[in-house]
Amino acid sequence: NAGVTQTPKFQVLKTGQSMTLQCAQDMNHEYMSWYRQDPGMGLRLIHYSVGAGITDQGEVPNGYNVSRSTTEDFPLRLLSAAPSQTSVYFCASSYGLAGAHQETQYFGPGTRLLVL
Amino acid sequence: GDSVTQMEGPVTLSEEAFLTINCTYTATGYPSLFWYVQYPGEGLQLLLKATKADDKGSNKGFEATYRKETTSFHLEKGSVQVSDSAVYFCALTLYNQGGKLIFGQGTELSVKP
Numbered sequence: 001n002a003g004v005t006q007t008p009k010f011q012v013l014k015t016g017q018s019m020t021l022q023c024a025q026d027m028n029h030e031y032m033s034w035y036r037q038d039p040g041m042g043l044r045l046i047h048y049s050v051g052a053g054i055t056d057q058g059e060v061p062n063g064y065n066v067s068r069s070t071t072e073d074f075p076l077r078l079l080s081a082a083p084s085q086t087s088v089y090f091c092a093s094s095y096g097l098a099g100a101h102q103e104t105q106y107f108g109p110g111t112r113l114l115v116l
Numbered sequence: 117g118d119s120v121t122q123m124e125g126p127v128t129l130s131e132e133a134f135l136t137i138n139c140t141y142t143a144t145g146y147p148s149l150f151w152y153v154q155y156p157g158e159g160l161q162l163l164l165k166a167t168k169a170d171d172k173g174s175n176k177g178f179e180a181t182y183r184k185e186t187t188s189f190h191l192e193k194g195s196v197q198v199s200d201s202a203v204y205f206c207a208l209t210l211y212n213q214g215g216k217l218i219f220g221q222g223t224e225l226s227v228k229p
Contacts, residue, residue: 033217045218101211102167109159
C-alpha cells in the first residue's frame, strides 16, 4: 500500500493564480481531511469528507474548494491564491467505522505552497 | 470552544534525560486524545492515543494518561534519544466528529548527544 499520497511536494504561485492540490489514498478509507500547518498554530482543518459525494467545512475553509467524486481521491482547489495561503498542506484519511472519533488518522507527506 | 493547549517549545534536552510535554484540553463531551509526531521533512504519524478517562497510551517508550479530572494528557518518556528529535502535537477528536482533529500548537523537541 502506498498509503496517503500528495502531489506536488512543492509549488510556487503568484497572487491570483489557481491550482489543485492532489490527495489520494489506497486504504479504502471513508473519511478524508485537509489541514494546513502554520508556525505556532499547529494544524487547522480546512475541509473534510465522510464519504464520496459528501464534504463539509472545517475551521478555515475560505478560499478553498473540495469535492469527493471517488473514495480514493480528495483534491483541494485554491480558487485565487493569496499570500495568506502560504503554508504546508496535509491530507489525512481514516476508516470511518463506528467509533470513528477513536480512529487513527493517516497523513500524507505534505505539500509546501508559497504564494508570492 | 473546543481546544488543545501545549507547552511552548522548543525543548532542548540531553540524551537520556526525562521528557515531559504538557497538554491540556477543553472539550464538550468525552473526546479521544492523541499524540502525533512529525519528524523533520515528514508528515505526521500517530505516536499514541487514549479514548477514555484513565486510559494510558504507550508506544516506543512514550506514555500519556487521559486525566479527565485535570483535562490533561501529558506526554512522558523516561530516557530520550537523539532520534526522538521531532515536533510533537497533542490533538483530540470529539464524539461523533471522527475525521476532525483539533490540534495543539506543537512542541519542538531537540535532543543533543
